[in-house]
Amino acid sequence: MKNESVYDKSIAILKENHVRITPQRQIILKYLINHHNHPSVETIYKALEKDFSNLSMATVYNTLRLFEDLNIIIQLPNKDGGVRFDFFGTPHFHAICENCGKIMDIKYPKYNQLDQELQSITSDQEPDFTPTKSKIEVYGLCKACAAKLKQ
Numbered sequence: 062m063k064n065e066s067v068y069d070k071s072i073a074i075l076k077e078n079h080v081r082i083t084p085q086r087q088i089i090l091k092y093l094i095n096h097h098n099h100p101s102v103e104t105i106y107k108a109l110e111k112d113f114s115n116l117s118m119a120t121v122y123n124t125l126r127l128f129e130d131l132n133i134i135i136q137l138p139n140k141d142g143g144v145r146f147d148f149f150g151t152p153h154f155h156a157i158c159e160n161c162g163k164i165m166d167i168k169y170p171k172y173n174q175l176d177q178e179l180q181s182i183t184s185d186q187e188p189d190f191t192p193t194k195s196k197i198e199v200y201g202l203c204k205a206c207a208a209k210l211k212q
Contacts, residue, residue: 067094067150071133089124093148099164101145135196154197160206
């Protein structure tokens with residue numbers, strides 16, 4: 062099963078970094094792998110609290126911050142000024158609707174090459190800056206919003 066190997070790879074990253082594999086971290090990781098809804102902290106908490114009674118909002122927040130520090134997930138801007146999260150097991154970029162805030166994953170086989178090129182250009186132009194990671198986002202209008210705005 063494809064998601065199982067992605068899960069195993071993510072667990073291996075946690076172990077390599079000497080992170081305890083708690084049930085809370087496991088359930089949050091599984092949620093992120095299996096749901097492509099770019100959830101907020103609140104969305105994850107509400108989805109999991111009924112099945113995991115000892116889960117707190119702080120645990121979800123702290124776990125997401127840990128996963129982000131280890132490059133397992135990334136943060137995405139939310140239309141309301143908050144943030145949403147995305148599992149980044151397969152690097153991809155995002156198309157974000159400027160009108161409704163919908164976020165779409167765009168798979169691109171040369172993503173890692175493009176990312177390296179952007180970081181290299183940055184280093185060349187700003188020698189006093191060392192890039193550590195980047196996110197690629199393309200803004201525009203989703204099909205539904207474009208149709209509404211034409212009316």
